[in-house]
Amino acid sequence: MTEDDSQPISVLLVEDDPGDVVLIEEAFEHNKVRNSLKIVGDGVEAMEYLRTPGTSRPDLVLLDLNLPRKDGREVLAEIKSDPALRSIPVVVLTTSKAEEDILRSYDLHANAYVTKPVDFNRFIEVVRQIDEFFVTVVKLPGHRPPPR
Numbered sequence: 001m002t003e004d005d006s007q008p009i010s011v012l013l014v015e016d017d018p019g020d021v022v023l024i025e026e027a028f029e030h031n032k033v034r035n036s037l038k039i040v041g042d043g044v045e046a047m048e049y050l051r052t053p054g055t056s057r058p059d060l061v062l063l064d065l066n067l068p069r070k071d072g073r074e075v076l077a078e079i080k081s082d083p084a085l086r087s088i089p090v091v092v093l094t095t096s097k098a099e100e101d102i103l104r105s106y107d108l109h110a111n112a113y114v115t116k117p118v119d120f121n122r123f124i125e126v127v128r129q130i131d132e133f134f135v136t137v138v139k140l141p142g143h144r145p146p147p148r
Contacts, residue, residue, distance in 0.1 A: 008035045008036065008135070009035045009036075009058075009059035009060055009134065009135055010035065010036045010038070010056060010057075010058045010059045010060075011035050011036065011037050011038070011058060011059070011060045011061075011062060012038050012040065012046065012049065012050070012058035012060070012061045012062070013037055013038065013039045013040070013062045014040055014041075014042075014043065014045075014046040014061065014062065014063045014064060014067065014072065014075060015039065015041070015062070015064045015067075015093075016041050016042055016064065016066075016067050016068055017064070020064070020116065021039055023120065023123050024037070024062070024127060025037065026124070027123060027124045027126075027127035027128065028127065028131075035131065035135065038058065041067075041068075042067045042068045042069045042070065043067045043068075043069055043070025043071055043072060043074055043075040044069040044070045045069075046061075046063075046067075046070075046075050047070065047075060047078055050079065050085055050088075051085075057085075057088065058088060059088070059089075059134070060088070060089050060090075060091065060134050061079065061088055061089070061090045061091070062091050062093045062130070063075060063076060063090055063091065063092050063093065063094075063110075064092075064093060064094050065092060065094040065096055065101060065105070066094065066095075066096070072092065072094070073101075073104060073105070073108065076090055076092070076105065076108045076109070076110055077108050080108055080109040086109075089111040089112075089134065090109075090110050090111055091110070091111060091112045091113075091114060091130060091134075092105045092110045092112070092113045092114065093114050093116060093130075094113075094114075094115065094116060095115065095116050096115070097115050101113075112130075114126060114130065
């Protein structure tokens, strides 16, 4: 599949750190990512967005663990226990390198756990790799390959 064959996807970013939001937005722009990016600042907003009737369902959730009001672990548990939401891939994108956070995230059925790099260029590369994997490699529910 070439880059031109890939279908844009809808990404829900659940992130409370304005600096990280800017970095992810810049990474999307730098990598010429055509995906739509919806940003919410905490876990309560994330679940409200996901459960609002008529809201477009994201194809991928990028989820920080350390969030106000409802932390990312709770959000992950709710998404993966809800039959209407559980098929949405969730990538935990966090600063935590703690083994217990990694294990707990996978126990809660995270699809991937990625530690946010501190270096800007590495951060850009990590976002590009996540995008490339979920847009060109993974078959997402409800997405058909483009006609040839």
